[in-house]
Amino acid sequence: MATPSRIRLARERRALTLTRLAQMAGISQQSLSNYENAHAIPTRETLEKIAEALGFPPAFLGADEVEEVPSKAVAFRARTKTSMRKQKAVRAQAALAIEFNDWLTARFTLPEPSVPTYGKPSPEAAAEMVRSMWELGDTAAPNMVHLLEAHGIRVFSLDTEHQEVDAFSFWRDSVPYVFLNTAKSGERGRFDAAHELGHLVIHGHERPLNGPEAEREANQFASAFLMPRADVVARMPAGSQVDQILKAKAIWRVSAMALAHRLHDLGLLTDWQYRSTCRQLAEMGYRRSEPDGIRRETSQVLPKIFTLLRRQGQNPATVAEQLHIPLTELNSLMFGLSFTSQQGSNMRGKTSARKPVLRIVPSK
Numbered sequence: 001m002a003t004p005s006r007i008r009l010a011r012e013r014r015a016l017t018l019t020r021l022a023q024m025a026g027i028s029q030q031s032l033s034n035y036e037n038a039h040a041i042p043t044r045e046t047l048e049k050i051a052e053a054l055g056f057p058p059a060f061l062g063a064d065e066v067e068e069v070p071s072k073a074v075a076f077r078a079r080t081k082t083s084m085r086k087q088k089a090v091r092a093q094a095a096l097a098i099e100f101n102d103w104l105t106a107r108f109t110l111p112e113p114s115v116p117t118y119g120k121p122s123p124e125a126a127a128e129m130v131r132s133m134w135e136l137g138d139t140a141a142p143n144m145v146h147l148l149e150a151h152g153i154r155v156f157s158l159d160t161e162h163q164e165v166d167a168f169s170f171w172r173d174s175v176p177y178v179f180l181n182t183a184k185s186g187e188r189g190r191f192d193a194a195h196e197l198g199h200l201v202i203h204g205h206e207r208p209l210n211g212p213e214a215e216r217e218a219n220q221f222a223s224a225f226l227m228p229r230a231d232v233v234a235r236m237p238a239g240s241q242v243d244q245i246l247k248a249k250a251i252w253r254v255s256a257m258a259l260a261h262r263l264h265d266l267g268l269l270t271d272w273q274y275r276s277t278c279r280q281l282a283e284m285g286y287r288r289s290e291p292d293g294i295r296r297e298t299s300q301v302l303p304k305i306f307t308l309l310r311r312q313g314q315n316p317a318t319v320a321e322q323l324h325i326p327l328t329e330l331n332s333l334m335f336g337l338s339f340t341s342q343q344g345s346n347m348r349g350k351t352s353a354r355k356p357v358l359r360i361v362p363s364k
């Protein structure tokens, strides 16, 4: 059996046009289009040819219908024709992550989502409210990936092929998801995570606001969340010099540019000082990258899960097999973490009656 939505999903995941995939599978474009639109059913041989061209197991194309991730969940920097295909590839990856998450929640009790949604307050106020709800006090935020995971947000990495997307997030069935591009500096990764938290909190389930205004709000939220006003005002003198900023960015583990921006926002740098600071930082290479940056933050949930799975004789390969996806697809969601692929023990497939509970403790 072939599932139309799955043929489309796998094709979009590979960023292939109908024409290209039809060529690769040696079938006509019309037939392929008919299969995707449920106007015709491929024979078993044809389905196998399509699966092979896609690099997905045939079983993937025959599994249950999948739901698409809505396009407004993913904000792109440039909307061009190529980026449209890439956007679909990224959304298809998110759809696979949802299936992985469903598989996990059937076996483990993951942290319950505790992410508030505030439509009304300013991004600054919303950031303070989340900080207070999560009992973070007034100091630097801990490891952002751990923090989001601890509050029930499912955090996955984006496959590194798609550099055009920094990060994105959405709510699905009351579960918040965040996807992060791991190719950026560690500081940028923290900012992206806080930015996506901002979208989840301020723009909520329906995402009524999109575009530059929503991006500005999410950035303001991230800035306030990572660099709390009281802490910054207490530590940073007005008119801070570039060397002071470079030293202080380690306190909040943010980029030098992000700190300069925050100082300007809080009135600690004048317009002129801010412009001059940005110019100097750019000359030193701080616009494109973060010299001497921190390490990327990664998941705490995934290593814990795979430790538990190993006891059941499972490893990433056996999980990918059950999800009917190539192992590379599963790996691309897991921050480049590698989990030992030991031979499965004889306990394979056995699951205990009670689901293990995962506890996540955010740490630095």
Ligand SMILES: [Zn+2]
Pocket (backbone or CB within 6 Å): 075, 195, 199, 214, 215, 218
């Ligand atoms: Zn955004």
